[in-house]
Structures are given as C-alpha cells and as structure tokens.
Amino acid sequence: MAESFEREGYRPETLRQLVSVDEARRRWAALAAFYKANGHFLVTNGPYQLKSWSHDSVMLSAFRDLSYPLGVGSYDSYAIPRRGFITAVDSMGDRIRISGDVEVIDKFQRRYRLTRMPISSIPLDALKRTPPECRFVVVNDQRHVVLAGAVPLGESSSFQFDFKNRLPVGRYTMFATITLNGNVMNADIREIPIVVSP
Numbered sequence: 001m002a003e004s005f006e007r008e009g010y011r012p013e014t015l016r017q018l019v020s021v022d023e024a025r026r027r028w029a030a031l032a033a034f035y036k037a038n039g040h041f042l043v044t045n046g047p048y049q050l051k052s053w054s055h056d057s058v059m060l061s062a063f064r065d066l067s068y069p070l071g072v073g074s075y076d077s078y079a080i081p082r083r084g085f086i087t088a089v090d091s092m093g094d095r096i097r098i099s100g101d102v103e104v105i106d107k108f109q110r111r112y113r114l115t116r117m118p119i120s121s122i123p124l125d126a127l128k129r130t131p132p133e134c135r136f137v138v139v140n141d142q143r144h145v146v147l148a149g150a151v152p153l154g155e156s157s158s159f160q161f162d163f164k165n166r167l168p169v170g171r172y173t174m175f176a177t178i179t180l181n182g183n184v185m186n187a188d189i190r191e192i193p194i195v196v197s198p
Contacts, residue, residue, distance in 0.1 A: 002032040002041075073107075077130070077181035080105055080112060084132050084178025086190040087118070094196040096161040100178045102132050119178075120157035127153065134159035135184070136176040138167065138194065146172065150179075167196045 004010075006028035009021035019027075035041055042050045045068070051061040082103040090097040103114040104122065119132060131153060138147040147166060154160045159178070172194040177187040 002028050002035065006032060076105065077183070080114070081183040081185055082114065082130075082180045083183060083186065083188065084180055085116065085188045086176060086178055089190065089192055091192065091194075094163040094167070094194060096163075096174065096192060096194065097156075098134055098159040098161075098176060098178070098190075098192075099157070100132075100134075100159075102178065102180055118157075119153065122157075130180055132178050132180050134176055134178050136161070136174055138163070138172050138174045140170065140172055163194055163196055167194075169196050169198050171195055 006025050009024045010028070011019050011021070011024045031041065031043065034043055038050075040050055044050070047062055047064060047068070048060040049063060051059045053059070082105065084103075085101045086098055087101055088099040090099075099119070101116045101118050102122070104117050104126075106113045106115055119127070133150045133152055135150045136148065137145055140146050147163075151159050151161060159176075161174075163172075174192040174194050175189055176192060177184065177189045179187070
C-alpha cells in the first residue's frame with residue numbers, strides 16, 4: 001500500500017489543503033524506506049524505537065539523535081512544575097517594575113530539589129532555556145478587566161510596564177504573577193495599585 005500511495009501521492013481528504021502531492025509522495029517514500037530498514041511501520045520520533053516483538057513481549061531500544069530538538073530534561077516542566085515569586089515592586093504611578101525569584105531544579109541521580117533563586121543571579125543562558133514571563137491582568141475601579149497579557153523579562157532582570165499610553169487617566173489595580181513554562185498552579189499573585197495621571 002505504501003508504494004501505491006507513493007505513486008498516486010495519496011492524501012486523506014482532510015489533509016488535501018495542507019499537504020501537496022509532492023510532499024505526500026516524499027512521506028510515503030520515507031515510510032517505505034523505514035519499513036525496508038526496520039521491518040515494521042511503527043515510526044516514532046524518539047527516543048525509543050521498536051526493535052523486536054513476539055506474542056509475549058516487546059523490546060524497545062533507546063537511542064539519542066542529536067538532531068532531535070527536545071533533549072534530556074525537556075519534559076521536566078510537566079513532571080516538576082516550577083514557580084515564580086514576586087519579591088519587589090517599584091511603582092512610579094503609571095510605570096511599574098517587578099523583580100522576583102524563580103525555582104531552579106537541582107538534580108542528583110533519581111532525585112531533585114527545587115531551590116528558589118533571584119532571577120538576577122541566574123546565568124543568561126539558563127534563563128534563555130526557560131524564560132520567565134510576567135502575566136498580568138489590570139482591572140478598573142468597577143473590577144472590569146481593561147488590560148491583560150504577558151511581558152518577557154527585560155533590563156536589569158526585571159519586568160517593566162508602562163501604562164501611560166495604554167490606559168485612560170484613572171486608578172487601576174494590577175494582578176501579576178511570574179511564570180515558568182506557563183505553569184500557573186499555586187501562583188504567587190501580587191495585587192499592585194496603578195495611577196495613570198494626565
């Protein structure tokens with residue numbers, strides 16, 4: 001079937017708008033080549049590959065493909081969610097600067113420990129791998145949401161907000177939290193007053 005599908009460039013109806021005939025032919029050819037090399041059609045994208053099977057057992061072989069974009073520890077964020085904490089808020093009316101700490105994973109054998117560290121003390125390359133962001137919601141005096149979003153880490157290892165041209169003159173309340181990998185479980189949320197003056 002794979003060879004027949006390759007010849008005709010078969011695409012399921014739902015994929016016809018997304019995949020060209022040439023792309024489909026290349027995919028079917030790759031699947032046929034995989035079968036010839038491995039003797040089965042169970043294609044995985046790592047890090048395990050079906051090696052052999054019988055009625056009683058299945059053997060998987062682990063492999064490391066350095067071109068695979070997700071390396072060791074890539075899924076730690078799901079098993080070990082980390083949190084951020086707001087430690088300082090510098091309020092200058094309609095301008096806010098937030099500083100904080102984040103949890104860092106220390107691994108040893110099959111155990112780990114979460115250590116809370118100031119963002120400013122974490123090396124830049126480590127911050128680039130898991131960039132913290134500050135998620136926020138701003139409400140007016142009637143408690144209606146007027147602004148919401150997320151801000152990346154800025155200068156001085158802090159999160160900077162300027163509401164001067166984003167909100168009308170008035171008093172507001174901002175709710176903010178620092179997140180890592182989108183984790184908002186048990187979030188440390190800070191309530192911050194904002195005054196936008198003329």
